[in-house]
Amino acid sequence: MTKIITTKAVRLKYGNSEALHGIDLDFEAKQLTTLIGPSGCGKSTFLRCLNRMNDDIPNVHISGDIKFEGHDIYTNKTDLVALRKEVGMVFQQPTPFPFSVFDNVAFGLRLARIKDKALIEERVIESLKQAAIWNETKDVLNRNAQRFSGGQQQRICIARALAVRPKVVLLDEPTSALDPISSAEVEQTLIQLKRQYTFIMVTHNLQQASRISDQTAFFMNGDLIESGATEKMFIKPKRQMTNDYLNGRFG
Amino acid sequence: MSKKDTENLKDVVNQAIDSQQVVHVKLKDIGQKDVDIDKLTRPSKETHQEYWGRGLSYLAIGLIILLVGSIIGFVGIHGLATFFRDHVNLWQFLSSTDWDPTSGPNHVGALVMIVTSFLVTLLSALVATPFAVAVALFMTEYASKKAASFLQSIIELLVGIPSVVYGFLGLTLVVPVIRAIFGGTGFGILAGMLVLFVMVLPTITSLTVDALNAVPKHFRQASAALGATHWQTIARVVLKVATPRILTAVIFGMARAFGEALAVQMVIGNAVLMPYNLVTPSSTLTSQLTTQIGNTVMGTLANNALWSLALLLLVMSLFFNILVRMIGKKGAK
Structure with missing residues (x-):
């Protein structure tokens, strides 16, 4: 198996307080990895390092080594635009723009200056199908994306992220703002897609992590405690702390 | 269940009943005599x-x-x-350029004032909007907090300057320059437009700042995460989402320009002549009112004709308000 993203000794400071104390974690290509851990453990912060979304926050200092396909993404020469086309992101709150479904999904393509209308249309349809939202949107592609249900909106956002054909998609608690039925829809979508893309997902829902992920990494107070195959970790965790967390003794 | 377990269970139940009874007794204690029926x-x-x-x-x-x-x-x-x-005749009032109400009812045509009022309003809004949007974008997207609050206080200062001061500045600075460049008197729509441009700029800017700040942050993040540059995010998401509110800002600016009397009156020339170009003297609805109201007697046609101009202004401000509401509703959809 190939490692698509590798990180070494990643430290992140907000001003004077360190939020990540040196994380070493590699991600396998075409696998779904979940990052779990109690609130404030740094898992979201770490996720946002992987496509440099933390850059916009003032007073953040990141050190260490993060490589995407062997290339350091924290050099001065790194093109953020190019990086984010390869490493897409879906947020906790569904964030469709108040445009039509079509314009939402086509957004990234148009950013990339793709002018070919037929190609855009083809990609939009394909992406909506991949995100398992095509049946609900095919007759209403011109409807404002914000007029759909939360689960539908989130799947439109997944389609939007997929439209530029990223290699990696980061998901920051993609179902925590959704009701159980909508969450199940999104999970189903992710299960169907995980052989084609690399997903890295932060979640608070341990059942969700065990249901859909191949790899799991457990974070605690800014440290990576344990990582490995999901099944192994949930059945026989190596560390006592992981065991306690998975059994609901804290967190 | 063993006998011992049953005993334990009984104890637990009894304890529970006991604790309930305590509550019961307390409730009884309140009694009827404690409740003040009067109250x-x-x-x-x-x-x-x-x-x-x-x-x-x-x-x-x-x-x-x-x-x-x-x-x-x-x-x-x-x-x-x-x-x-x-x-x-109402049609004559709206379409005739003959304005001389003292000469009788056939000489009450307000078209000159209507056209001039609309021209200065539209032109000043047209020129001010790009500047206002640019300043607002700088304040919300690029400037540091310090610079933004500095600009904010400058804008507030501009709002606070009395219109007579703007008019005076226009009269002393703008009119002579126009005279030097285009000849003629220098009074006219161009001078009015330039003065109004400065006056509506802060109004449109501060409302546009509000409009841009109202664009949720997660839209910007989502756009950046899709590989948009800052400028692409501004052009394709922020401005697009804020458009209804920016239009509202422009209309508020236009309402201010349309209703502004004093400053305009000082630079427009106040001759009731159809403005065939931008540098000949003309007259707006407001400037006609301020210059003529003292020359008429209550109850005469000349006075009533001025009231008609006032009514027209009132109707227009109502129209601007309705427009703002309609755009607001459309934006909410």
């Missing part, structure tokens, strides 16, 4: 305060409605007298 059947002090508060706010609202109603009524009665008592 229950009469409104309390707080209830009276409630009546008072509600009454006061209804009274204030009533007064304001009365005030607005009487203003509209008064302007309406006098403004419409031109048409009903003096038998001026």
